[in-house]
Amino acid sequence: MESFFKLENINKTFGTHRAVYDVSLNVNKGEVFSLLGPSGCGKTTMLRVAAGFEEPESGKVFLDGKDISSLPPNKRKINTVFQNYALFPHLNIYDNIAFGPRIAKIPESEIEKRVKNMLELIRLEEHAFKRPDQISGGQKQRVAIARALINRPSLLLLDEPLAALDLKLRQHMLLELDRIHDEVGITFIYVTHDQTEAMSLSDRIAVMNKGRIEQIGTPAEIYESPRTKFVAEFIGDTNFFEGKVVERLDGEYCKIDLFGFGEFAFFNESRLDVGANVTISMRPEKFRVYMERPADSAASGMNLIKAKVVDIVYQGAQTNYWVIAGDKRICVRQQHNRCYLDLRQPTWNDEVWIAWHKDDVNMLAGVSQNGES
Numbered sequence: 001m002e003s004f005f006k007l008e009n010i011n012k013t014f015g016t017h018r019a020v021y022d023v024s025l026n027v028n029k030g031e032v033f034s035l036l037g038p039s040g041c042g043k044t045t046m047l048r049v050a051a052g053f054e055e056p057e058s059g060k061v062f063l064d065g066k067d068i069s070s071l072p073p074n075k076r077k078i079n080t081v082f083q084n085y086a087l088f089p090h091l092n093i094y095d096n097i098a099f100g101p102r103i104a105k106i107p108e109s110e111i112e113k114r115v116k117n118m119l120e121l122i123r124l125e126e127h128a129f130k131r132p133d134q135i136s137g138g139q140k141q142r143v144a145i146a147r148a149l150i151n152r153p154s155l156l157l158l159d160e161p162l163a164a165l166d167l168k169l170r171q172h173m174l175l176e177l178d179r180i181h182d183e184v185g186i187t188f189i190y191v192t193h194d195q196t197e198a199m200s201l202s203d204r205i206a207v208m209n210k211g212r213i214e215q216i217g218t219p220a221e222i223y224e225s226p227r228t229k230f231v232a233e234f235i236g237d238t239n240f241f242e243g244k245v246v247e248r249l250d251g252e253y254c255k256i257d258l259f260g261f262g263e264f265a266f267f268n269e270s271r272l273d274v275g276a277n278v279t280i281s282m283r284p285e286k287f288r289v290y291m292e293r294p295a296d297s298a299a300s301g302m303n304l305i306k307a308k309v310v311d312i313v314y315q316g317a318q319t320n321y322w323v324i325a326g327d328k329r330i331c332v333r334q335q336h337n338r339c340y341l342d343l344r345q346p347t348w349n350d351e352v353w354i355a356w357h358k359d360d361v362n363m364l365a366g367v368s369q370n371g372e373s
C-alpha cells in the first residue's frame with residue numbers, strides 16, 4: 001500500500017547539534033501515528049519539518065503521493081495543534097474556530113455551518129460565546145483541535161496536546177481524541193513523551209532516541225517485542241538478563257545459559273545459533289511469585305528461580321516486589337485480585353520462587369556473537 005504521508009531521509013542540524021539523523025517513516029491514511037521519545041530526541045523538529053515550519057538540510061516530505069518539500073506551511077493541507085492551545089484570548093470560542101475559514105474568505109453562511117459542526121464534534125455548543133479564559137484547560141484544547149480541523153486538513157499534527165492537563169483530564173481527553181479521530185477519520189501524527197498516551201491512542205508508534213527512530217510498530221509489538229534496550233526501558237518497566245545459547249531445541253526454542261542462574265528453555269523465534277550471546281528483556285508482570293515451589297512447573301512450561309524479597313512497593317492495583325536472585329535485583333509485579341486466594345502475600349525477607357513462562361520473554365536484537373551491540 002502506498003503510504004499517505006512520508007518522510008524520506010530527513011536530516012536536521014541546529015548549529016553543531018544534529019537533531020534528526022536520516023529519519024524515514026510512512027504513515028497510512030486514517031492512521032493515528034505517534035512519535036514517542038524523551039525530551040530532546042527530535043520529535044518536535046520532525047513535526048515542524050512535516051508542517052513546513054522547519055527546513056531540513058536534506059530529505060523529502062510527501063503527502064498523498066505529492067512531493068510537498070518545497071511548499072510553505074499554509075499550502076500543505078496540514079494543520080498543527082500545539083500544547084499551549086494558542087487560542088486568541090480576545091475572541092470567543094465561535095470566533096476562534098471561525099478564524100481560519102474567515103482568513104480563507106469562505107462565505108459566512110458556510111462558516112456558520114462548519115463552526116456548528118465543529119462545536120458539536122467537540123461537544124461545546126453551549127460554550128460558543130465564552131472567551132477562552134472562561135473555559136477549562138481540556139475545553140480549550142478541544143477548541144484548538146476544532147480550530148485546526150475546520151480547515152479540513154488532510155493531516156493533523158498534534159504536538160504534546162495534553163501535556164498541560166492534569167492526569168484525570170488527560171485520560172478523559174484521550175478518549176475524546178479517539179472519538180474525534182473516529183468521527184473525522186483523518187490522519188493524525190501525535191507527538192508525546194508519554195508512553196501511556198501513545199499506547200492508548202495510536203495505531204502505530206515510532207520510538208525515537210537521540211534523533212533516530214529505534215523501532216516502529218503497533219503498541220503491542222513495541223511493548224511485547226522491543227528490539228533494543230532503549231525501547232524496552234522507555235516503554236514500561238523491564239528486567240534485563242544476559243546469557244548465551246547453549247543448545248537448539250525442538251521448534252522455536254533454545255536452551256540458554258542465563259549467566260548466574262543456570263540453563264533454561266526459552267522461546268527463540270529468531271533461531272539464534274549456539275554460542276550467540278543474548279540479552280533478554282522480561283517485564284515485571286511476566287513473573288509470578290510463589291511462596292512454595294510449584295509442582296509440575298516444568299511440564300507447564302514454567303522456568304523457576306529462587307529469590308529473596310528485599311523491597312515491596314504497593315501501588316493500589318498492583319504490588320511491585322523487588323527480589324534478589326543470585327546477585328541480581330529483579331522487579332516482579334503482582335496484580336491484586338482474588339483469583340490468587342491460594343497465595344499468601346510475600347513479605348520482606350521471605351524466600352520465594354519466581355516463575356516465568358518460557359514463551360514470555362523477548363530476545364533483544366543487535367547483540368552479536370561476542371555480545372557487542
Ligand SMILES: Nc1ncnc2c1ncn2[C@@H]1O[C@H](COP(=O)(O)OP(=O)(O)OP(=O)(O)O)[C@@H](O)[C@H]1O
Nearest residue numbers: 014017019037038039040041042043044045046193
Ligand atoms: N531552533 C533550535 N535551535 C537550536 N537547537 C534546537 C532548536 N530546536 C530544537 N533544537 C534542539 O534539537 C534537539 C531536538 O529538539 P526537539 O524539540 O525536536 O525535541 P523533542 O523530542 O520535541 O523534545 P521536547 O519533548 O522537549 O520538546 C534538542 O536538543 C533541542 O535543544
